[in-house]
Structures are given as C-alpha cells and as structure tokens.
Amino acid sequence: MNNPLLAMPLAAVGQVEEGFFHERTSETLPCQAHPSHLFCWHWASENINRYGTPTLQQFELVIISVVVGFLIAFAFALLAHRYHLLQWPLLAGTGILFAIPSLAFFLLLLPITGRGRETAIIALSAYTLQIIYRNTVAGLANVPPDSKDAGRGMGMTDRQLLWRVELPLALPEIIAGLRIATVSTVAIASLMVFANVNTLGSPLYQQITFKTNILIAGGLMIVMALVFDSLLLLAQRLLAPWRRTSREVAT
C-alpha cells in the first residue's frame, strides 16, 4: 500500500527507518473488498482494543503539554501584567512559536531533542503559549478599573489585588484560552506519532485509506476534545459562579 500521504512526512524527517510504521499489518481487511462501505462494524468490534493505549497516551500527552504550556504562559502573562514593557516582546515571541507550523517546528526540534515524548511535549506546549498568554493578558486587562481602584483604595497590596481581584475576574477569559488551547492540542497531538509517541495518530497513519479506521481514530479524538472542553467549561462554571447568576430583579 503505497500512499503518497505517508511518504511525504517520512521523507521530510529524513531518517525513515524501516519499521517506523512496522506495525502496519498486511492482513486482509474484511471490508476492503467493498470500498463503498463507510464503516465496517465487524472489523471495528474485533479491533477496537488497538485504540486503547493510543487514546490514553494521547490523553496524557495533551494534559502534560497544556499544563506545561499554561504554567509558562501564565508566568509570562503575570510578567507582562507587572512590567508592561514586556507585553509586546512576549506577545511577539509566543506569536512566532504559534505561527510555525507544528510539524515544521517538530522537525526543527528533532535534531536537538531527538525523537521522543519530550520533543512532543515541547512542540505541543510551545504551540499553546500564544493562546493562553494572550487570553490571560486580555483577561487581566479587562478587569473593571473601578474594581481595581476600589481594591487598592481599601488597602490591598499589589499581590492581594492580583490574587483576590484581578485573577478571579480574569478567570473566565483564562479558561476560554485553555479551552481553545486544549482542543487544538488534541488535534495536533495525533501528529506526534512522528515523535514515536503512540497517539491516535499511529493507528490512523497505519491504515490511512481504511475508512473504518479513520472514523474510529478521528471519532475518538473528537470525543477526547469534547471531554476536555466540557471539563474546562464545568471548571469555569464552578470557579466563576457570578457569571451564571442572571440579572434577576432583587426585591
């Protein structure tokens, strides 16, 4: 099965080894005889197990990458908030990382960090920086000036103002950034099969012309993205209850 789609990135890596996709089986796929079939239930029920490990690994990879990305971006945002002069350099820096296509970035990293999970984490978290940074900075900037003036005027120190007023009020925007970052990381994480991480990308690329496979792997990624998104939305609801309260007329 010579697929030009597969050949391209492998050639680009420049170190295509035999066996990079060695798991690719030459078994006869039951539904291949009928390419018009969109989904082969029989095959799916027999092979569903092969998606377990990649799903978990991708799940883990996304969490680690987003957490790392968040910690760095959050620190950047606090720096930019404190020292306004840093705001633009940091925005530009994270912007450049964001603008580099993830695969290209990954390829640039390969000679330095080698192929492995660390490389994947670096590439993925670098990609989240811009989104989280920009949302956090915007969230902090959108805190009502009256609330800040009142807080300071009542005797809050800068740190107290940050943790008790500014960050809680910026929280909805910070979480909104996290949601975008997480969902896009789920998608990009599948590419990390090229870093030898067993994400859902591996079963996907193994049989990239087999529709049933693509639907299962793709479907699992969509479900994963939805799970992350819902969890973060739930977190926002719990952490920012004042956002929910409707403007009912008090009596």
Next chain:
Amino acid sequence: MPAAEASEQSRGGASSVSFQGATKRYGDSSAPAVDHLDLEVEAGEICVLVGPSGCGKTTSMRMVNRMVELSEGDILIGDESVKKRDAAKQRREIGYVIQQVGLFPHRTIAQNIATVPQLLGWDKDRIRARTTELLDLVGLDPELADRYPVQLSGGQQQRVGVARALAVDPPVMLMDEPFGAIDPINRERLQNEFLRLQAEIRKTILFVTHDIDEAIKMGDRIAIMKQHGRVEQYATPAEILMSPANEFVEDFVGADRALKRLSLLRVGDIDLWRAPNARPGQSTAEVREQLAAPDVEVPYALLVDADERPQGWLTQRDLAGDTVPATADAPLGPLLETGDVMRDALADLLQGESMYAAVVDHDGRIVGILSVEIISEFLASSDAKIDERGAVERPLGPDRKSEIAADE
C-alpha cells in the same frame, strides 16, 4: 435604629483631616494639579469639595489615602501624617466609596463588605456578625448577603459600597461622587438616607461632587475649588449662598441661589401664620368673630377634628349656619410637615395652586399655615436668618423616613 446600636457604630470615632500645603505635581509640568492646598476638616463633619471638572477636587481627596502621592506638603489625619505609614495599611483605616461603587463582581455582597476585615485578618464569626450589622445599618435585607452585585439595583449596590467602606469603622471616609451614577429619584433618597446614617455614625467625610445642589444638601462645610485645587471659599452652605466670597463662587452657585437657600430650610424653621381653627359643633359666631379680628393672618377658618388634625377649609356657606359642620366645603389642599424642606414645600404650594398650606407636626396636629407670601418675604429679607446647623443635625420628617423605607 436603637440608640445602643448607634453608639456601637460610632465607637471608631472620627478624626480631623488637615491639608497643609498639599501639592500634587505630575511629571515636570509647571502647573500643579493641586497647588499648596490648606484645608481644615473638623472631626465628624461632611466637607464637600466642589468645583468644575479638572479643578483638582478628586486629586485632593485621593491624596488623603495616597491613591495620589503628595509631591509636597502634608496631610494630617488626627495628628498623624499620612506619609508616615505604609500606604496599603493606612488605606484600610480610611473608608473609600467611588462613583461606580466598584463592587467586586466575583464576590457576594457579604464578601464585598468583608474586604477590609479580611485584609486585617478578622476571624469568621466577627466578620459575619459585622456584615449583618452593616447590612442592617444601611437598610438592606440580610438575605441579600449571598447575592452577587449584578443581582442588585444601582441604589442597593451603592448602599453596599457604603457598608463596605464602613466595615472596620474608619474615622475618616472619602466619597468620590458616590451618588453620581444613580438616577435623580434614587439619588435624592440615598442622599437623605446617608445624612440620616451620618447623624448616627458621625464620621469625618470628604465628599467630592461637581453638583452644587448636592454640595449644599450634603455639606456641613463646602470648599469651592477653582483650578489647581485653589479654594475660593470654604464655608457653611448658608454662608456661601448668602455671601459668596467672589464672582467665581457667585457664578458657580448660580443665579438661583436665593431659591437654593430654601433647600437649607425646613418648614418648621420659620414663623408660620395662624388661621382660626374651628371644631365641628362649635358656634359659627365665634369663628366669624375671629375671622373679623384686625390682626388675622389667614382670612379663612380651618376645620380641625378632635385631635387637632386639619380636615379642610370652611367657606362662607359652611359658616352660614349656627354651628360648624362636620365636613368642610373646600378641600384641605397641600398638607406639609414641619420637617419638610422649604424648597419642596414651595413646589407643593405652586403645584397645588393653593395660597395656603396647613402644616402639621409628626403626629398630624396642626401647627400653622405656610403661604407663598411667607416664603417670598423670607427671600426678600436681606438679613434672612438661615439656620446654620449642619445638614446632619436637621431632623428628617417622618414622611422622609417612610420614603426611605419604601425604597426598593
């Protein structure tokens, strides 16, 4: 408010505030925002800083809690310079209310009020007790404690702002256009309510406004400022209205300052006229005799009931019989109370298209008659004596109180 609770409120007392050559210069600009301001605010008084925008009134106020740092000069609270201590710690002892109220949207009403107590590390029970006490003090339902600011009306939010500023019973309060964002009807209520509150708590208050009417109403003393925080006149509202120090003050106070003086006066403050009172069943001859007396002030007889409550005006037809009838032919018209502000009373008279209005005390008993003539005579007299007691000492009539209670 029971007296015991009121005295509990005032335990923090009040401190004088003294500006001594207080100056604020931004950058190297030659014209300072506030230029050597000297001002003495007595403990327990409301001092209103009023002036056109850009006159430096807000800057002057914000120098007290060092939201704006002094460039030169000093400000003393009591005997202590504001520069002596850490700014954040100092601010916790100064109440602060701003125009947009600035409640924290993410904190409940109770948490908002607890802001400064939390900064000072009070324990939970003490904070809870104090929060309940304060909600009661500003006339808010304790049930609102767990709501978020967005769920409250503008007037309620403003009251929470005042409660929050009073949380640790600060000796000095700074209020920057606190009623500026409230609609006129509610502003009036909140002003009255705040004056009532101040009569209990007696804080030293620096109050910034650009509205001279508000200044006259709220201030024990008013500092009228021109550019660079220069005080053109610092005096009681009555003095400013009667003898403006210069043209600037005169212009600022406005051409209708004679009319504004009426805001300082309550109906009970001036000599009212008397009308012959008549009770049902009384002989009409007696009433007619009183009406014919040469020194009669009001040429109509007022029908009153057994409790001396005015019922209406008696006409010739009413007095044609032998005895005074139980009901009067002419309606009573506007009914005023001694605690009503004279300006409102005049409005009532004009609106009621009535020459005379009966004035009653808190129990509804007749005390006299107010006429448009009395008011115009008062305005015409150059040496009109205006009661110079501070606004907070002037009693509010019971109708005002019920108005406050009916708010929201």
